Amino acid sequence: MSRNSYRPDFTVITGASAGLGAALARAYASPGHRLGLIGRSESRLVSVADECRKAGARVKFMVTDVTDAEAVRKCILEWDREHPIDLVIANAGVFDGHGPDGQMERMDEIDVQVRINLLGLMATVNAALPHFRERRKGTIALVGSLAALQPLADAPGYSASKAGAMAYGEALQEYLHDEGVRIALIYPGHIETAQVAGHVGALPHLTTPEAAAALIKRRLDRGHTVIAFPWQLVWLIRAGRLLPWRWRALAGRGFRFHLRK
């Protein structure tokens, strides 16, 4: 085991009722491991919790909207009092973008994304941080997107919400680096979940939620603080950022998409 390797005892995951969050819950579910699952859909949380219990995990769940900062704070406070939480994965998120025929995303759609992807994530971080700082330990993993590194022309509100979330995480990473609290920034590429169900266009290197969750867990276990995948898109984005934006726009034409609305 490397010096930085890390085995959490109590993991809290937001957006655990479906997609990547549910896959992460299943990946962390093991005998004796404690899980705290947060999401809005009770029936889906119940079914993820049942699966995790079958794998031997001790599971709690809370039907909570991450945009309700006070509810998230109370939930994490209550769970942390019962047993110290050592890993929080702020994963809850929504995706939107432009529709067919040049229809741009609407202001109300942008509003929802910023509230959940940015403010909801900040609420989750702020709920956990006081406990982690007091104990001088713990990890908060923020699920962003590669869209934070290369904004998507067809999903500007989403890209902005994710870039904001990752900028927030980067700032905290530096602020907290000598306090023993680890902030891990996660930049996934396309994952086959409800988020991409309405996507009309290329989905290069699409991966399954299970494969994405296994990769994230493996790297968090090894102590990584930046987790970006798939590597092919990460390198393409890095190379593209060296180009003038018009060249990048030309090169990226094959990746353009719209959403079925």
Ligand SMILES: NC(=O)c1ccc[n+]([C@@H]2O[C@H](COP(=O)([O-])OP(=O)(O)OC[C@H]3O[C@@H](n4cnc5c(N)ncnc54)[C@H](OP(=O)(O)O)[C@@H]3O)[C@@H](O)[C@H]2O)c1
């Ligand atoms: N799929 C991709 O290609 C992709 C790529 C990059 C990044 N991501 C990011 O990965 C994360 C997970 O997305 P996914 O692909 O797994 O999408 P998903 O299948 O739609 O799952 C989203 C999860 O977030 C929860 N959620 C949404 N709004 C919430 C709120 N206000 N409060 C609490 N929970 C909320 C949903 O549960 P409820 O509806 O029950 O609340 C669900 O559990 C998101 O942050 C997403 O942006 C996804």
